[in-house]
Amino acid sequence: EDRYSDLYQSTTVLSAGGSTLCIQAMLALAKQQGDTILAARNSHVAFINTCALLDLKPIWITPNYDSSTGLLQQPTANQIELALQQNPQVHTVYITSPDYMGLMADISAISKVCHQHQAKLIVDSAHGAHLKFTSEDLHPITLGADLCCCSAHKTLPVLTGGALLHAKGYSSTELKSKMALFGSTSPSYLILQSLDYCADYLEQQAKEDFQQLEEERDYISSICQQNNLKLLGQDPTKWTLDGFAVGQTGEKLTEHFREYKIEPEYTNYDHTVFMVSPFNSSTDFARLDAAINSVTKKTPLQHATFSFPESIQLLTPREAVFSATESLSIFDAIGKVCAENKITCPPGIPIITAGEQLTYQHCDLLKNSGILTINVVK
Incomplete structure (x- = not known):
């Protein structure tokens, strides 16, 4: 934990219960600020489950929908400032960045707004453990978040369930006391050992590897542009392709990639998502390059309009x-x-x-x- 605290320049404790355990601990700390919390509506179910356990009452910020990409956008600092002005009883804000499609919030701007209103900023960065090691340090704690969870197992070489809870302004004792409310007294030492090994990797090799991955993404982005295919998002480990840009559904595009022995992380009607890591080989990227260059191009399709259903909250x-x-x-x-x-x-x-x-x-x-x-x- 001392090594991770040095690496991330934060108070950091380890979790063998994934980011879910970290979310539970972060919200238990938030409960000390009051029983209402401002949250983006694209929050993971672990957030709302924990609200039920702790009797927290979420006030939702609904993300805007971008019809040009078919994706929900991240909440903006302006949206959060307006919501805080309308709800002065709120002292905690909760967002997710990066999201599952690779979009990232402007955490620097959002954290400034939160702190101007004496509110803490919690970031579910389950998919962002690597962001400390990209060419620009984009980790939420660096950008001003007060609490942040990272599922190390998602983007780093760690066994499933290995996660990190980062904080500024809290001691490790405070973090662990809240984790103890929900976690097992018998954590997996195999998971914890894998986190130990990962610390070696982060100290010795991660910075170089993730910068190289960014270069691979830039190259693939240029290949996509040459083939009228949109590569969406900012997270260097999430490559979201907009099939509609070449007149194909996400499902059809996925079928094409499978012909090249490439299996996406996720597919929906509009998009195909790849979860990429420094441990993908040059052969993997060469197959992806060939597959993109052979995509059949048709008349672009229009993304359907979408909005979250109105939230009529009758009970907590x-x-x-x-x-x-x-x-x-x-x-x-x-x-x-x-x-x-x-x-x-x-x-x-x-x-x-x-x-x-x-x-x-x-x-x-x-x-x-x-x-x-x-x-x-x-």
């Missing part, structure tokens, strides 16, 4: 989760209060959260995700 997450429930088909449940968080995973963002009233728009999204039943409050 805790009240809903611990209520008596019944299971109904989604369309029979319209107008009732949801008693659980319904997600698609990846990326693990709830379509509807516990305590919200179910609407037709929710049902359409649930049906499209293959979710046909739901637990509601009796």
Whole structure:
């Protein structure tokens, strides 16, 4: 932990329970600031589950939708400042950066706004453990966040479940006391040992490797441009391709890459996402180069319009989760209060959260995700 604290220039403790355990600890600390929290609506389900456990009441910031890319944007500093002005009782802000599609928030600007309003900034950076080692230090703690979690196992050579909890202004004792509320007294020492080994890698090789990965991304971006294909996002480990730019759905584009023995991390109707690391070989990148150069180009497609369903919060997450429930088909449940968080995973963002009233728009999204039943409050 001392080595990680030196590497990240923060107070850092290790987690064998993934970023979920870190999120639980961060929100337990936030509870000391009050029982309401300002959060971006694209937060992972681990956030809302923890709100239910701790009886925190989220006030949502709805991200804007970019119809040119088909992606939800990150919340802006202006959005957060307006929300803090409208909710002066809030002293904690919670965002996710990078998100699952590789988009990154302007944490420097957001942290300044938060601190001007005497609010703490918590960042779920589960996909951002590597950002300390890119050519520009983009780690949330460097940019002004007060608390941050990183799933080291996602972008670093660590066993699944290995994560880091970073803080400024908190002691390791404070962090561990809150983790102890939720974590096992018997953590996996195999996971912790893999974090130890990873510290060696970070000290000796990571900076060089991730800068080389950025160069690979720049090269692939230029190949995409030559083939009218859009490479979206800013995270050097998440390469999100917009299939609509060449007239193909994400599913069709994925079929093409599979012909070249390339399996994406994630595919939806619009996009194909690759999760790339310094441990990909030159052969991997050569296959990707060849696959992109052979993509069939058609007339570009238009991304559909999208907006999050209106959040009509009739109960707190805790009240809903611990209520008596019944299971109904989604369309029979319209107008009732949801008693659980319904997600698609990846990326693990709830379509509807516990305590919200179910609407037709929710049902359409649930049906499209293959979710046909739901637990509601009796």
